Amino acid sequence: MSGRMWSKSRQTLGKxxxxxxxxxxxxxxxxxxxxxxxxxxxxxxRQELPKDSQLLSIIEENEQLKREEMNQSLGNVLDHRNQK
Structure with missing residues (x-):
């Protein structure tokens, strides 16, 4: 992508x-x-860790918190739209 943008910037002689x-x-x-x-x-x-791994449980807990935060943010946006 950077190569394409670079070549594109070099094509025009007047600029x-x-x-x-x-x-x-x-x-x-x-x-x-x-x-x-x-x-x-x-x-x-996630694939390589054993099912009873403490690290795996921390990763899953973190992902769950992110999903809940995302759902809450989405809910706030939808509520704001519905109030208009």
């Missing part, structure tokens, strides 16, 4: 060349790559 597309593409790739890697890593950890 001043900048590195902004390259920088944006690099950071976008790092962010998405990091999220994907973290997701795959957590999936692998």
């Amino acid at each position: 001043k060349r900048t590195a902004i597309p390259t920088i944006l593409g690099t950071f976008t790739g790092l962010a998405f790559g990091g999220l994907l890697g973290m997701s795959q890593g957590m999936k692998k950890i």
Whole structure:
């Protein structure tokens, strides 16, 4: 992606060349790559840990708290929309 943005910034001869597309593409790739890697890593950890592992129970508890927080936030947004 960063390569495409870089080449696109170089195509026009009349404009001043900048590195902004390259920088944006690099950071976008790092962010998405990091999220994907973290997701795959957590999936692998959950598969490899024994069912009675204390670490696995902490991970599941943390995920449950995140789901509850997300549901509460979504509920607040929907309530706010319904009040209008």
